[in-house]
Amino acid sequence: MMVDTYLHANRYSGFAFPLVCHCPIYVDDPIPNTQDYLKALVFLYKNYPYYDDVFFPLTTITSNCFNGTCFSTGHPRLHQLLFSRQLGLRFFGHTPALAVPLKYESQEGNQRFFGETLLSRSHWNVSAKCQTCCVQSQRCVCPEGFI
């Protein structure tokens, strides 16, 4: 069995089972049927319950649900940035396929600006267009919602 072989080879260090859209290199590839993917996740969880410390995508979903904000400041705990030569700096919630541009000028002295930009995500004005998804997920990935 393939999972067994890999686990044995890497001294049982665990594994993850994300969709292709979670890798910036394969974002444009087609994703599998939802039901098939869920069946595969269930199969793996039932058969390999002890190697789920890096079990993507559930780890990121849970970290967004529990302790999603910093205790002292109240701003989001997780920030995912995608930086590339062609498209510059973008950020995303769950998948790089939905990354949107983040205005950032790489100059000295703009540390405060960058920190505030990141922080401002917790105070986004949700537009009417993306209200449904933003309110449900509490994290906006739509360009309209970004200040």
Next chain:
Amino acid sequence: MGFAFSHVDCIGTEFGKHHSRCGLLVFDSTGIRKQIIPRQILEKEQNREYVKQSLSTFLEVFDRASVTVHLILEDCLDIAFREMTERLIVSCPHYCRIHVTIHFSKPSISWQAMFVDFCKKLEAMIEKNLLSISLFGLFKKCSEEEKDFLFQYHFRLFHTCSPKNDSSDTETLRHFSDYGFKIPFVWYNGGDLEISDINQ
């Protein structure tokens, strides 16, 4: 006083129920540091802010935001891009813990040659555990010197495969594991997926 613990990543336990010096023992998520809140304080509603403040101070060290910067290895071949990335990392607010994740489909010829300057400049952050670098891709065997470099700067390695880039090369995984690396493998799923694929 559940209000104080609703957003805290910690474990609390009551101690000394039948003792005058009883109260609540709060551990952080590592279980190493602890804070004692006496029962006399917990019982009074007017101490609400005091408890909240003392817990906040106690957990401040662990209350950091996490910024993950995803990069593609082909972009990192450019020195100017690497320098921009350095500036981006340094620009992140001080309360952030930064994870640089580098994705690739073909491994670098030499990790050391490419990232030695990058790591040296950011060495202080790596040592303080404020910066970690992860490599996501298909690895090939490399020299002891390369592995020393990756180990020295605490690189985290993730062996990936995808429908386009499948590899059954477990020998490389074993090669790194024997050295001491912990390498989870990441299986990206796309296209047609059936359980029989996993069950091969």
